[in-house]
Amino acid sequence: MNKDFKQTIKNRPGGENLSLCYSCGSCTATCPVSEQVEDFNPRLIIKKSLLGFSEEVLSGEEIWQCIQCRRCVSACPQNVRFADIVRVLRELAVEEGHFAEDLEERLDDYDKEVLRYRLEILEEVLAGDKDFEDFSLKAGGD
Amino acid sequence: MPDPVVVVGGGIAGIQAATDLAEMGIPVYLIEKSPSLGGRMAQLDKTFPTNDCSTCILAPKITSCYNHENVTTYTMTELINVEGEPGNFRVRLKKRPRYVDEEKCTGCGDCLDKCPVSISDEYNMGMSEYGAIHKYQPQAVPNVAAIDASECLKINEDKCGVCEKICNFDAIEYKQKEKKFVVQAASIIYAAGYEGFSGDLVSDYGYKKHPNVVTSLEYERILNAAGPTDGHVIRQTDGEEVENIAFIHCSGSRDRRTDKNYCSSVCCTYSIKHALITKEHIKDVNVDLYYMDIRTFGKGFERYYNRAQETEGVNFIRSRVSEIEPGSNPGDLKLKATDDDNGYCEQEYDMVVLASGLEPTQQVTDSLQKLKVRTNKYGFVDMDEFNPLSTSRPGIFGCGVVNGPRDIPESVMDASGAAALAGQHAVLDVKDMGVEAAGDQEFRVTQNERTRVGVFVCHCGTNIAGVIDVEEVKEKAAGIPFVEHAEDVKYLCSSDSQDLIGERIKEHNLNRIVVASCTPRTHEPLFMDAIAEAGLNPYLLEMTNIRDQGSWVHKEEPEKATWKAFELIRAGVARVKNALPLERGEVDNIARALVVGGGAAGLNAARELANLGFPVSLVEREEELGGHATSLKHSLEGRPVKPHLDRLIAEVKGHELIDIYAGHEIKDITGFVGNYKLELIPPVPKEVRSDKDLVEIEGGVVIVATGGQEFEPLEYSYQDSEQVITQLELEEELSSENQSLVRDDCEEIYMIQCVGSREEDRPYCSRICCSQALRNAVHIKENHPDKDITILYREMRSYGYYEDLYRKARDLGINFSRYEVDNKPEVSRKGDELTLKYEEPLSGKMITAKPDLLVLAAAILPREDNLTLSQMLKTPLNEDQFFLEAHVKLRPVDSATDGIFLAGLAHGPKNLSETLAQSRAAAGRAASILSKEYLLTQATVAEVDEELCIACGDCERVCAYKAIEVNEEENVAEVNRVLCKGCGNCTGVCRPHAVDLNGFLNQQIIDEIETLLAKDDSEFAKTGGV
Amino acid sequence: MKMENSYKDLSAEIKEVAKKVLAEEDVDQLLGFAQGEFSGLTEPVIIKKAEQAQRMVFTEDATPMLSKYLLEYKEKKQAVVAKPCDTRAIAYYLSEDIIDRKNLVIIGINGCPGLKDNTACDECDTRNPVISDYQVGEEISSAELAAELKGVKYLLEDMTPAERKEHYSQEFARCTQCYACRDACPVCYCDHCYVESNQPEWVEEGSSADKDMIFHLMRTMHMPGRCVNCGACEMACPEGIDMRSMTTHLYHKAEELYDFRPGISPEQPPLLSDFSKEDSEPGFL
Structure with a gap:
């Protein structure tokens, strides 16, 4: 356990409100990723960070699963701003050498591509010829 | 005559404050902005933790307040402004028109169904509708209709006017105007409540x-x-x-x-x-x-x-x-x-x-601003925790939720406390008191009349009528022997039904009354008053419970429930026909308060009573005054306690009306309300002490403020390690002159909550520990940011504004982890090293720590000698051995025994500010007794027929109240009417049946049983299927 | 073989003690038994002079409970010849404070031989006075008493409630509400008995199976912890009803359930107005 982990996060911009969390679970409840992925649990990530399990938090893939939709930020009654904390954790994870330096940037780029794809599909569906099922989202698909 | 006090707000808090002031002999103007008294409590269905019906416990209080000769109620009235200073306020009020004449309207309800307009029913939170002319709630007090002018067709468009045409009492006044007026007041109590x-x-x-x-x-x-x-x-x-x-x-x-x-x-x-x-x-x-x-x-x-x-x-x-x-x-x-x-x-x-x-309503926020009463950031009245119930403006006091979120008992305590404070400005002339209503009334002599019983069957809305065929019961009841008149009524407890009963008594010359309705516990006094108003001795009444014992328990069998209701009425008639008129007796009242306990609660109660003008005797077993408050460093808001405590002690010591008996223990307490006697043992060494040294003090009331004690933990290595202390011990260390934490080498501090509380042998919450731990942790962390503090809790009970303290603690980086009661942290000690292991529930991880200091939030226990004191006072303890109040919701400072009041930890765990508020409430309640010249005894007491009594002493032996004793010289048993509670033990045990119980005479019970057992051939019995 | 003193010896001793008491103690009167002047019957007597003590006897026909007569004259200082059961009644009176110990001189009969045809004497567990100032006869030791009582069952001990009810119905059918049982009973001493009340009328006027039963049940309800098992009620009954099957049933029950025997000492608090948390509660679940 790394007792200073909490303060390290709080010292970074975006991480100031980490310790305001009172484990209510609103972030996990509202999170669209949590809804799909059982292991992605913002409340738990915060708890582990507060407890000092830095190794576990920073080396895991969970912090990269966040899609930065920021629903957690508006759902949180104590203004903890989990989405911002995720960014801080990503920074630290890279600094500690768990992940490549450019992973964040590459992930952002990929997200933009996914977004473009979504907008294209949406346009076609709204135009009327096809529906969402016609565009397979499985790996290796269209 | 004392000066009047204005109470703003007709909810439970306002009603309690008004009643307490009125009982002290102070005239009260009770102001309520809606058409009816009752407030939020009247909207509740049931109340926790007893699940009592809210209206059932509230309605008698509303009625007695409204009917009190010292209370003038103004509904539809709002506070505009207040000028002047304490003792001499000019209060500007505005009474909005209800367009119905309050004197003429009988509340008959004829107009209500006829109104063509439907508006949102505010009382039902907008989920239903009523007419533009409506009664604000089914049991409105006053029971008078009101018109919403903005929706009324007549007022706005000069159309319709049906209600005026229908009204038999000429009570509609479309042209009614608003009235602005000014009243003079010595002080003001603000109890305007909240909204959700x-x-x-x-x-x-x-x-x-x-x-x-x-x-x-x-x-x-x-x-x-x-x-x-x-x-x-x-x-x-x-x-x-x-x-x-x-x-x-x-x-x-x-x-x-x-x-x-x-x-x-x-x-x-x-x-x-x-x-x-x-x-x-x-x-x-x-x-x-x-x-x-x-x-x-x-x-x-x-x-x-x-x-x-x-x-x-x-x-x-x-x-x-x-x-x-x-x-x-x-x-x-x-x-x-x-x-x-x-x-x-x-x-x-x-x-x-x-x-x-x-939250406070917008109107409350605006009002407080106009009154120049300082509010906190949430809009509630800003209260000084060392001077609760006072506001920033002298002479104006706040009670109830305007002070902050709180439940009904706390609002009631606030109210009685505010009354004690407001009363001080009203200049009571203690020597010139003497308020006693009943006892002077003359009743009709019914002795030689033919027995004429009146039976009134209540629908109780749908509570009874939903299951029982009330009409049928009434019709059959009319055929019972001795019944002169039978009637069914929708709500017998409403004020117009009270008048109805009176009218029937006069019309039919009734001399015995049976009311078939709810439990006597709620409304018996009400019905007794109703028949007394009609000139009939109030003890010629019998209530039969066809609700709790009828419609409520036999919901699934309406036919049998109906038959049972009839049977109960038959039995009730048999019983009441043998009832005899009874009288209450008078007993002297000593106008002095006896306060047992010289801690914060006792000191504060003594001071307020003395400020009201009543002499006080204060008894404290230690030589020093102050109690547990002397161990506290800072209040929950972080302010130092000592200066305030010292000032309170100085005020008490310097007050000419307060006699202090420090270092005195109580040897015995005898007596009853109005006449208590304490025998004290002075601080003379046992060896030289004789009976002559004993001190006797007398008073009319006793306030129990004996405090509590801290639980000594048996877990977590508390007993064998210097590094494990309690929160109170931590406070003592903090309050020593050393500014830094005594133990400089403490880098890691752990705190465990709920030690000894909320467990099987102590299933109660000690209330203050969460906020106290937070305060102490914040204090340490603010002064030593490098120290690592973790609080292990089961629930974090930082209620009210203490939630902000919780947030502050988290912001400072204090750690919080939960633990489950069946998976407690394990603490072991090896030499100087403490090891703490616990399972963090969210992550499932086992955390091991080596705290330098472990602080336990130990439970607050009742004092060990509570039992002895309760036996001396003849007042009970609750299941956790704290003193038991008369009613957990509406009488939180009255003990179950008349004349004894409770304050502070003796009643239950609470913090310093709450203790100060409650002790003010105890003073307010005590004042309502002390201000009376004499007291009345109960009428339903035992009575001994001297000719039959053989002085065997069985009655004396079985009496729990020492209320009946054999007089050796006269060779007969004698009843002390003041002590007798009418329990009937003596009556049951007496072999020659020399003792009888007034109100429950042997003849009444014999007839009742014989009636129930007699063969009943009526058709009714057949449907009963028994 | 039942140890007992002979009536003859007892009579002789009583004469002597009575003479002594009348001469030396400052009593107003002495209650005892004497042979009838004209009949051979044993009758209760009040004597005031030492010479009259010559007539005194104790026989197997000395049925009335002399202890009860004490209550008639409780302001006077009295001496009384008391069978062991009488002394228990007296101890009971003292525990209820209805007579002053200072006004009593008790002449107790040790090793009481009992009365003829009194079933109570067959199961008597007392046999020596519990309180006395003078004694006549030889004491029976507790070992001897225990031996005598071994195997003695009290009436109806083995019956089921249904059987008991049957027994009572049969026996008490003969009752005529003459109240002899009440008048004979030493612990029935109310000035105004409930059965004589008419406001309220606890027991309806007239005799019938129901009404008689009410009278007996109410009287029996006054017995627990008070009845001293003297058998006077049964001896007095003109119909020969098995009275003790009801009244002293509760005497034994009190002992069984609460280890309580009335009249053992003047300080003993009465059974029904005293309790401890450990009391058995057979009627409750």
Whole structure:
């Protein structure tokens, strides 16, 4: 356990409100990723960070699963701003050498591509010829 | 004559304050802005933790306040402004027109159904409608209609006018004008109450989008038999009964987004109440409660929580709800939340209730501003914790929720305390008191009259009539021998029904009355007053309970319930025909208060009583005054306690009306209300002490302020390690002159909450430990940011504004982890090293720590000698050995025994500020007795027929109150009417039947039993199927 | 073989002690038994002079409970010849404070031989006075008493409630509400008995199976912890009803359930107005 982990996060911009969390679970409840992925649990990530399990938090893939939709930020009654904390954790994870330096940037780029794809599909569906099922989202698909 | 006091607000707080002041002999102007007294409590269905019907316990209080000769009530009236200073205020008031003449209207209700306009029913939270002319609530006091001018066709368009045409009493006044007037007052009590958060305060809960999402106040109305759904828990959308319902705690409270970070204090307990009552309505319903911490910190509430946990079909889910979305079926709701194992979870429900919090109304906020009363950031009155109930403006006092979220007992305590303070400005002339109503009244002599019994059967709305065929019962009752008149009435307890009973008595010359309705516990005094008003001795009344013992328990068998109601009335008639008129006696009252205990509670109560003008004797067993407060360094808001305590002690010592007996122990207490005698042992060494040294003091009331004691933990290595201390010991270390923490080498500090509390042998919450731990942790962390502090808790009960303290603690980086009661932290010691291991529930990880200091939040225990004191005083203790109050909701400082009042830890765990408020309440309540020249005794006491008595002494031996004793010289047993409680033990044990019990005479009971056992050939009996 | 003193010896001793008491103690009167002047019957007598003591006897026909007569004259200082059961009644009176110890001189009969045809004497567990100032006869030791009582069952001990009810119905059918049982009973001493009340009328006027039963049940309800098992009620009954099957049933029950025997000492608190938390509660679940 790394007792200073909490303060390290709080010292970074975006991480100031980490310790305001009172484990209510609103972030996990509202999170669209949590809804799909059982292991992605913002409340738990915060708890582990507060407890000092830095190794576990920073080396895991969970912090990269966040899609930065920021629903957690508006759902949180104590203004903890989990989405911002995720960014801080990503920074630290890279600094500690768990992940490549450019992973964040590459992930952002990929997200933009996914977004473009979504907008294209949406346009076609709204135009009327096809529906969402016609565009397979499985790996290796269209 | 003392100067008047103005009480603003006619809810339970205002009513209590007005009553206490009136009982002290002070004239009161009670101002209420709506058309009826009652406030929020009148909107509640049931009250926790007893599940008593709210109106049932409130209505008698409203009636006695409204009818008090010292109270003048102005409804439809608002406070405009206040000028002047304490002792001499000019209060500007505005009485809005109700367009109905209050003197002429009888509340008959003829106009109500005829109004063509429908408007939203405010009392039912807008879930139903009533006419433009309406009664604000079914049991309105005064029982007078009111017209909403903005909707009335006649007032606006000169059309309609039906109500005026229909009214038999010429009471409609379309041209009524508003009245502005000024009253003079010595002081003002502000009790204007609150409103619940609006349902869409948290927009994610979709209150406006989903009709089946309701607020807690709306749900109270749904549960209530007089509500929009007649008490059926059905959905707005399709009228279907709910099978699956969710309650969301902290809806808007403890939330920075709504700017209401405070905890509304009552929602946890009332949600539990809702859960239990819903189960009573619908046996198989599933109830889920979504919460963060269950804050059942009040007296008796932990047991209530335990009971709910054991109730099948009631589930507690520790998670907040992030949003509510439409469910799969129309009207259904989907809640998104978490569960401890899997993270995200969602669940569907038929109905969702938002446990909405409490906030001041806009009107209250504006008023307080105009009154120049300082408010806190949440809009509530800003209270000095060392001077609770006073506001920033001298002479104006706040009570009830205007001071901050609190429940009914606390509001009632506030009210009695505010009365004690406000009364001080009214200049009581203690020597010139003498308020006693009953006892002087002359009653009709019924001795030689033919027995004429009047039977009145109540519908109680649908409470009785929903199961029992009241009409049939009335008709059959008319045929019972000796019954002269039988009648059925919708609500016998309403004030016009009271008048009706009086009229019938005169019309038919009735001399015995049977009221078939609810339990005598609620309304017996009311009906006694009603028949007394008509000139009939009030003890010629019999109440038969066809509700609790009829419609409520035999809901599934209406025919048998109807037969039973008739049988009970038959028995009641047999009983009442043998009743004899009874009288109350007078007894002297010593106008001095005896305060037992010289801690904060006792000192404060003594001071307020002395300031009111009453002499006080204060007894304290230690040489030094101050009690446990001397160990406290700072208050929960972080202010030093010592200067305030020292000032209080100095004021008490310097007061000419207070005699202090420090270092004195109590040898014995004898007597009864009005006449108490304490025998004290002075601080003379035992060897040289003789009986001559004993000190005797006399008084009319006793205030028990003996305090509590700290539990000595047996767990967590407390007994064998210097590094494990209690929170109180920590405070003592902190309050020593050393500014830094005594133990400089403490880098890591752990605190464990609930040590000794909330366990099987002590199932109560010690209330102050969470806020105390937070305060101490914050204090240490602020001064030593490098120290690492972790608090292990089961529920974090930082109620009210202490929630801000909790947030501050988290902001400072203090760690919080939960633990489960069946998986407690393990602490072991090896030499100087402490090891603490616990399982953190969310992550499932076993955490091991080596704290330098471990602080335990030890339980607050009742004092060991409470039992001895309770036996001397003849007043009971509750199941946890704290002193028992007369009624947990509405009489929180009165003990179960007349003339004895409770304050501070002797009553139960509470913090310093709450203790000061409660001790002021004890002073206010005590003052209402002390200000009377003489007291009246109960009439239903035992009586001895000297000719039959053989002085065998059995009665004396079985009496629990020492109220009957054998007089050796006269060779006969004698009853002390003041002590006698009318329990009947002596009556039952007497072999020659020399003792009889007035009001429950042997002849009455014999006739009642013989009537019940006699063969009944009526058709009625056949349907009874017995 | 039952140890007992002979009536002859007892009579002789009583004469002597009575003479002594009348001469030396400052009593107003002495209650005892004497042979009838004209009949051979044993009758209760009040004597005031030492010479009259010559007539005194104790026989197997000395049925009336002399202890009860004490209550008639309780302001006077009295001496009384008391069978062991009489002394228990007296001890009971003292525990209820209805007579002053200072006004009593008790002449107790040790090793009481009992009365003829009194079934109570067959199961008597006392046999020596519990309180006395003078004694006549030889004491019976507790070992001897225990041996005598071995195997003695009290009436109806083995019957079921239904059987008992049957027994009572049969026996008490003969009752005529003459109240002899009440008048004979030493612990029935109310100035105004409940059965004579008419406001309220606890027992309806007239005799019938129901009404008689009410009278007996009410009287029996006054017996627990008070009845001293003297058998006077049964001896007095003109119909020969098995009275003790009801009244002293409770005497034995009190002992069984609460280890309580009335009249053992003047300080003993009465059974029904005293309790401890450990009391058995057979009537409750």
